[in-house]
Amino acid sequence: MSKRISGFSKLRKEEKIHWLAKTYFKDQEETVKVIKKYWNEDEKLQQLHDDFIENTVSNFYLPFGVAPNFIINGQEYAIPMVIEESSVVAAASLVAKFWSERGGFKANVISTTKIGQVHFMYAGDKDLLNSYFREVKEGLIEATSDITKNMRKRGGGILDIELKDKTEKLDHYYQLYVSFETKDSMGANFINSCLEAIAKRFRKEGIEIIMSILSNYVPECLVRSEVSCKVEDLGGENPQKFAEKFCQAVRIAEVEPYRAVTHNKGIMNGIDAVVLATGNDFRAVEAGVHAYASKSGEYKSLTHCSVKDGIFKFWIEIPLALGTVGGLTSLHPMAKLSLDMLQQPSARELMMIMATAGLAQNFAALRALTTKGIQHGHMKMHLMNILNQLGATESDKKEIAEYFDGKTVSHAAVVEKYKELKNE
Ligand SMILES: CC(C)(COP(=O)([O-])OP(=O)([O-])OC[C@H]1O[C@@H](n2cnc3c(N)ncnc32)[C@H](O)[C@@H]1OP(=O)([O-])[O-])[C@@H](O)C(=O)NCCC(=O)NCCSC(=O)C[C@@](C)(O)CC(=O)[O-]
């Protein structure tokens, strides 16, 4: 029997669940039970979540953790993190504490410009197109005046419109390349609305508008965060050796794409977790960050390191288009709570906080990788997941956790210990 359905979107939530259970699951009763178990008791709150997207049937929980003790530009923060992977929050917390005793993180926003494009085709005379553009440029900005009115009052809006000739890459292809300042909003809807108004005004015989859309490549919406201290203050048995090995690990990620991708994944452990906690758009951030990592034509590390004149310095430079207003930021109660926890930052402050979370995460991973190895700490944190998978009771968990205290955890070793405990 075909599983296709027409009019699914028009069904009530209960009907959608019933259809889903009947069509795709063996144990329908259990399916419905699981789906409903994750509904919020508060009907109004559930309705709010139902309305975020389309065809909602339930909620999908991710843990909401907190990494305290971050000092950024002298200000103290507890950073909210939403992530499913064990050891990320612990690592961020450990590193925040470590650097809080060494002057904290120093961050600054380099630029906040965002880009949108009206892509169009034109097969006629280039000079005519250029003079038409010069003629209408002011009118294009004027066409958005209603949309940009409030943003201009905040000091934002359209910064410039350029005509770009892309015909060397694709026959007849041109674009209106528009730069924006969107203040505390990520700006996607604002930019897209402006672009559509611009495209409408730009229309003319011979110009075929293909599409109008913001770019998630934001190399001019850039933030930097760094830590530094005297090498001897890094601590440990041989701080000089540690600093040099650590920097070599960064240099490897600067020249070796296979390593760079994993290195940057570790950075994104920190960044994505804060992006999610604050209701920002993680797809937009991910796309922009990885494009930036490839800007030289080769995928490279987003962090850099130096050891010079007895000073260890470690920094990140990363593009982040974020909002502290708009999107889900104030609509999702937990996103709002996250922003309150961060003392209601501006978008610029949030950029600095997120870049710092990414840098901290990378510091933790590299420190572990170049010393004890990653599995020691990671698996220590992952132990509870393995025990939960095995169905361990609270007393089993306690006993096994005690057994592994000081030992390196591996999946096989935990299974063996569990079986031994259960006499299996
Ligand atoms: C895992 C740690 C932190 C253990 O580190 P530790 O030294 O064994 O921890 P500890 O038990 O001595 O505790 C010290 C502090 O660590 C934090 N901490 C410690 N345990 C917890 C916990 N349960 N819950 C919350 N916080 C915790 C916490 O700040 C605590 O201070 P306190 O709160 O007691 O004052 C360390 O080994 C570490 O940083 N490891 C690196 C972990 C990591 O990077 N994980 C990311 C996932 S792996 C990955 O996906 C990316 C990767 C690695 O492939 C990227 C790459 O290759 O570059």
Ligand SMILES: NC(=O)C1=CN([C@@H]2O[C@H](COP(=O)(O)OP(=O)(O)OC[C@H]3O[C@@H](n4cnc5c(N)ncnc54)[C@H](O)[C@@H]3O)[C@@H](O)[C@H]2O)C=CC1
């Ligand atoms: N390619 C992409 O990344 C796309 C993303 N989106 C989605 O768009 C949403 C983000 O768009 P936005 O325009 O940011 O959100 P939004 O549509 O909720 O608008 C934010 C609005 O808040 C107002 N505002 C109030 N105080 C402000 C302040 N201090 N600074 C700036 N604006 C202020 C402005 O009118 C601004 O336009 C996200 O949900 C994202 O997922 C939508 C389309 C494409």
